[in-house]
Amino acid sequence: xxxxxxxxxxxxxxxxxxxxxxxxxxxxxxxxxxxxxxxxxxxxxxxxxxxxxxxxxxxxxxxxxxxxxxxxxxxxxxxxxx
Amino acid sequence: xxxxxxxxxxxxxxxxxxxxxxxxxxxxxxxxxxxxxxxxxxxxxxxxxxxxxxxxxxxxxxxxxxxxxxxxxxxxxxxxxxxxxx
Numbered sequence: 001x002x003x004x005x006x007x008x009x010x011x012x013x014x015x016x017x018x019x020x021x022x023x024x025x026x027x028x029x030x031x032x033x034x035x036x037x038x039x040x041x042x043x044x045x046x047x048x049x050x051x052x053x054x055x056x057x058x059x060x061x062x063x064x065x066x067x068x069x070x071x072x073x074x075x076x077x078x079x080x081x082x
Numbered sequence: 083x084x085x086x087x088x089x090x091x092x093x094x095x096x097x098x099x100x101x102x103x104x105x106x107x108x109x110x111x112x113x114x115x116x117x118x119x120x121x122x123x124x125x126x127x128x129x130x131x132x133x134x135x136x137x138x139x140x141x142x143x144x145x146x147x148x149x150x151x152x153x154x155x156x157x158x159x160x161x162x163x164x165x166x167x168x
Contacts, residue, residue, distance in 0.1 A: 052108065054117045060097035060125075069104045 088140050091132060092162065095143070098129045 042048060055072060063069035066076075105122045112118055133143060141159060142148050148156045 052111075054108070054112070054115055057101075057121070060094070060101045063104065064097045064100045069101050070108075 085140075088136075091136050091140075095129065095132045095136060098125050098132065101125050102129065 039048070052070070052072070055070060057063070057069040058066060058071060058074075060069075066074045068074050102122060102125045105118055105125065108118050109115065109122065136143060137147055142156070143162045145156045148154070150156075
């Protein structure tokens, strides 16, 4: 966790300082890591979206029926509480 | 679209096209993801084959592919989306 937090803070500071722009590929790879940060440790007034990973996807028929090929994004809202 | 085989092939094209659209969105933010890239490539091939077969057997899906050597057929035949029972 400590590693992850430092890693996150460094990444955040790097991006905010505007001193040395980070190459796009490096930013991309850095975003792909497994860091998990408690939300109360993050800067306020920002939006955060967990990083999606490729997973075992639906077959094409089910994908079109469900509106997504990714099981983790399949969120059928039925309009009722269960 | 009365012919069930035609319907089946048309459905496959729609399904594969959607899978490619969804993969494309993923690749926009994950341009180095090998699994996503290879899935996209695989679907690209499936889609290409299916459209080729559909066009050959049942006519063009888009007007760009109309074979107009004698007459303009696009407006005289049912359009792919105009087939009923959707």
